[in-house]
Amino acid sequence: MTSGTGGHTRRGVVRSHTVITTGDNAPQRPYVDMATLLSADPQVPPTGLRVQARRVLALLEPGVLSVADVSAHLELPGGVVRSLVGDLILSGHVVADNPFVTVGEPLGRELLERVLDGLQRL
Numbered sequence: 001m002t003s004g005t006g007g008h009t010r011r012g013v014v015r016s017h018t019v020i021t022t023g024d025n026a027p028q029r030p031y032v033d034m035a036t037l038l039s040a041d042p043q044v045p046p047t048g049l050r051v052q053a054r055r056v057l058a059l060l061e062p063g064v065l066s067v068a069d070v071s072a073h074l075e076l077p078g079g080v081v082r083s084l085v086g087d088l089i090l091s092g093h094v095v096a097d098n099p100f101v102t103v104g105e106p107l108g109r110e111l112l113e114r115v116l117d118g119l120q121r122l
Helices: 051-060 067-074 078-091 109-121
Strands: 037-040 094-097
Touching: 037 051, 051 067, 051 078, 051 094, 067 078, 078 094
Parallel strands: none
Antiparallel strands: 037 094
């Protein structure tokens, strides 16, 4: 296959989304959005993982990142990273956490007054 520019060939070029996903034979991936927080599970060895999956684990080694952060660092489309992360969650290499906290009970007046007092002391 030629690119049409000077006869250069594109042989061996594979798009990132075809390399890093497990394919249609994989079990149903969990839903992961761009705000999902990710952390690597250090107890699970990275054996048998492809290069892109290892890159994700290396990014998560120091701490927690969102899917959007991983996508930006790896310079890969968000959909590709979401698919890759879904596979890593299924394999147990990555733990996902919902960044949105459910609505709790309203804060008590006493707590709000203590916070206000502390801010006024600053």
